[in-house]
Ligand SMILES: Nc1ncnc2c1ncn2[C@@H]1O[C@H](COP(=O)(O)OP(=O)(O)O)[C@@H](O)[C@H]1O
């Protein structure tokens with residue numbers, strides 16, 4: 001696995017995705033692609049459209065326009081389970097765990113393995129398998145937790161591991177984390193960074209949505225900045241400074257960015273060189289309609 005040549009076909013590509021809710025244009029032609037095993041950060045202010053885009057990718061919403069490709073082939077995710085079946089797993093902001101149930105039950109919630117007893121007519125939940133699989137995935141994440149512990153006994157970081165373990169147990173190829181550190185302390189953010197790196201070692205692609213730039217810069221190979229339903233910049237880590245990205249998030253452009261001595265040279269404003277799809281010029285993102293009532 002580690003000696004494989006670099007992949008050239010994205011694991012997943014969202015192309016020209018549009019989505020409106022009544023009068024709100026949540027997505028206005030968004031394209032992103034994620035390579036196998038890549039960690040991709042999706043950045044942007046509140047209401048930029050990040051969660052909506054991920055809900056399109058996980059089959060929660062159907063796009064009004066646009067297409068999805070998996071391994072270079074057109075596909076569709078009409079339901080969340082269709083998306084999951086293709087190896088796309090979502091880890092929710094609140095981790096969506098059932099406090100009163102134990103770790104193994106949470107990992108398999110709604111997808112419990114079954115076994116036959118007394119022939120195929122009588123099937124029961126295979127708790128042994130749940131337990132051994134739970135151990136296996138948590139070991140893969142390097143976070144051993146007793147599978148029989150109730151989730152309410154777990155720390156924030158452990159809860160997160162269970163949520164991610166749930167994705168791993170079903171052979172995720174892409175794990176999406178929407179604001180995973182919103183409820184975590186600094187030490188736990190460090191642990192998340194570790195877990196994310198672990199996922200990379202396991203060859204699993206990650207899309208992480210975060211408002212914390214330090215975190216994005218710590219884990220991501222590439223990232224995209226969204227604003228008002230569009231991508232206004234795409235970068236490989238190292239191409240821009242955190243200050244530039246912060247400016248882009250709040251202004252949607254870098255053309256009025258004042259460089260205080262760090263980051264890329266001033267003449268290098270054309271951004272988006274790392275996209276396999278299209279380039280985005282920071283200048284062209286200007287003048288996007290903002291709150292016009294039509
Ligand atoms: N189900 C919905 N119904 C109506 N409006 C929605 C819905 N989901 C999202 N929106 C709107 O779409 C825009 C993008 O929201 P969202 O994708 O949640 O942004 P982000 O995750 O970047 O904060 C916002 O204006 C939000 O109010």
Ligand SMILES: [Mg+2]
Nearest residue numbers: 050051052178
């Ligand atoms: Mg959101």
